Amino acid sequence: MRIGFFTDAYFPQVNGVVTSVYETAKELRNRGHDVVIIAPSYPNYKDKKEENVLRLSSIPVHKKLNIRIATHFPDRNLLRLYKEKFDIVHSHGGGMISLLGLEIAKLKKIPSVFTYHTLWNKYTHYFLKGIVKPKVVEKVSRILCNRFTAIIAPTDSIKNELISYGIKKPIFVVPSGVDFKKFKVKNTVFLRKKLKLKSKNKILLFIGRLGKEKSIDFLVEAFALIAKEDKDTVLVIVGEGEEKKNLESFGRLLGIGNKVYFAGNIDFGDMPFVYKDADLLLFSSKTETQGLVILEALAGGLPVIAVKDAVYKGIIKDNINGILVNNSPKEFSKACLKLLKKPLDKKSFLENSVKSVKEFSISTTAKTLEKLYEKLIY
16 A cells, blocks of 8 residues: 655654654555655755655744644645555644645545544643633544544544544544564663763653643652652653753752753654663653553563553553552652562563553554555555
């Protein structure tokens, strides 16, 4: 099949949508399919030829988050797109390029699929300083999704959310997959070298965009309680975002500014070494459609402490591969201290982690998509 991946988020951006698009396209190509990725252009960024990426002219709309939108100027790449002979269009993101994919699918009378990667009703603070309300976003999502042939939700909870918006088109649950082979690496003490940490330091890790919706201030507050009990712990935050200064100030206010390390964005290829060097992954976001970093952590043998959320059902199992806790910094800190004082049995943890994330392998995702595409095309 010749598949068009129309995505509004792609490299050099760093987020879960980018990872999902890249890994899925790569695996589908490994299975013999021809995948073209259509994404916004970024100044001074060049793709590798073998990645088959078509960049469209774009303008910046959010400098801090490094977001650009396609302008749809009739340049050479856009004209080439209309000549492409796709069998199916798969849109990711919900922006201008996703809409372009829908338009091309309608013109060529081929099926169109849309993956709902982001709970946009939880991100309204980014739109016109919060003027756009969640209910408006839900209504727009309903109108958009009902124009596609089919919708993909990463989890059952997101499928139910979309149904509540009034989406009538078929919704299929297909999780974003993880290439587990990547995470079978030796510990190179990557973070300790990068941040000049001591060997005795216990690394509590957060990975993600530094935005309000990720509730990282919750983790900083919980870590302040942890640090009182265990002086060797440090909190390492990987990622960039508009909340960085606020988080730095909050850490200083709590008296732990010297124990909270901001590592910035780390190269995609180095992430397996980041997971391997940590002792626990901490996650407090309740706006995820799946939470890829949790799957990556478990694939790398790293236990997870997370705030309870329906999207993690069946992934995190208490005292087996991590702990799910209520939305309380005190309870969260207690769970972390419990695993720091008495780590999970390594052998059984690794076995259970493999079992719990097996269904989320990138090969499983590609096979599921393959069957769905064939069903819609034929």
